[in-house]
Amino acid sequence: MSLPELGRLEDLPQDYRDDLTAQNLVPLWPSLRAVLPPGKPTPRTRATAWNYQALRPLLLKAGELTPMEKAERRVLVLANPGHGLEKMQASSTIYLGMQLLLPGEWAPAHRHTPNAVRMIVEGEGAYTTVDGEKCLMQRGDLILTPTGLWHEHGHDGDQPVVWLDVLDLPMVYYMEASYVTEGKPQTISGDAAGLAYQRGGVAPAPMFERSQTAFPMLRYPWVDVRTALQTLARTQPEIEAVQVAYINPETGADAQKILGFSALMLRPGETLNMPARSTAMVFHVIEGGASVTADASHFALGEADTCCIPGYTAITLVNASTTEASFVFMADDAPLQKKLGVYEVRDGRNV
Numbered sequence: 001m002s003l004p005e006l007g008r009l010e011d012l013p014q015d016y017r018d019d020l021t022a023q024n025l026v027p028l029w030p031s032l033r034a035v036l037p038p039g040k041p042t043p044r045t046r047a048t049a050w051n052y053q054a055l056r057p058l059l060l061k062a063g064e065l066t067p068m069e070k071a072e073r074r075v076l077v078l079a080n081p082g083h084g085l086e087k088m089q090a091s092s093t094i095y096l097g098m099q100l101l102l103p104g105e106w107a108p109a110h111r112h113t114p115n116a117v118r119m120i121v122e123g124e125g126a127y128t129t130v131d132g133e134k135c136l137m138q139r140g141d142l143i144l145t146p147t148g149l150w151h152e153h154g155h156d157g158d159q160p161v162v163w164l165d166v167l168d169l170p171m172v173y174y175m176e177a178s179y180v181t182e183g184k185p186q187t188i189s190g191d192a193a194g195l196a197y198q199r200g201g202v203a204p205a206p207m208f209e210r211s212q213t214a215f216p217m218l219r220y221p222w223v224d225v226r227t228a229l230q231t232l233a234r235t236q237p238e239i240e241a242v243q244v245a246y247i248n249p250e251t252g253a254d255a256q257k258i259l260g261f262s263a264l265m266l267r268p269g270e271t272l273n274m275p276a277r278s279t280a281m282v283f284h285v286i287e288g289g290a291s292v293t294a295d296a297s298h299f300a301l302g303e304a305d306t307c308c309i310p311g312y313t314a315i316t317l318v319n320a321s322t323t324e325a326s327f328v329f330m331a332d333d334a335p336l337q338k339k340l341g342v343y344e345v346r347d348g349r350n351v
Contacts, residue, residue: 045310046082047297052304091280095169109152109183125157132189140222168258197249229265266319288326
């Protein structure tokens, strides 16, 4: 059943419109269909891909053009044209950026209200210190820098290190809650506390109660995540999707509160059809390659390539290799949508 056509702003007399404007009033009905479209939202997010081999020279050039003291964080933002490049948004809630740290550099300590994670793309020898915990960076590692925690980046190696930043900055900025506080170099507190959670099925068990730390695990090493995916594929060959979620090991909840993160293994030659979900999706290839098809958009992603697909869109992932698995990191805002009660999954390709 079609909705009735509503009155337009131009239908109202100019003097009436002027009277409304003088009192900071706006009539709803001319814009009602824009804010409440029938059936499903009208996303601004466009299906967009960023090729790492194309952007890498520009990122390295930024290292030559801008010293760290002039940048604080040397980042090229992966901006979605649907939101306008100046908005620096990959989707309505997700910010993406490729960050470069050169040998010997130190990105100063600060803390901010948006939550961030780092997915390491290439290089070794760098580290992030989060709340006194030194987290080494290796390709495929996921490192959390949650809201309000001090963090800084250093590099003791001899090759450039690059990582993908994923933040809930657009959401926190929209709430007018986004700010940063500058700090001093941190004192390393010793061994990473997260090492106690590196073996599945066991966790520290104090005599009386668990730790009250909000984020007991800050670094999720790729070597362990990759092994978990391979084990899942080997022991459950019938499983529809070989996927693991990054979680808080003490609570089982999502690793962070606004954005959710997972890793997916596409078996050789595998095609995976994902139903339309209300959340936009970010895909970043850690190893191998994957093609991503969503409506009329098709992206052939290679290693370290990234793409974003708007919500309410069915997605097909394909591993073109018939001999090697591919591994994909994914991010979305499902944790936030579930808290708000607006998350949904729609079966079938037509939504």
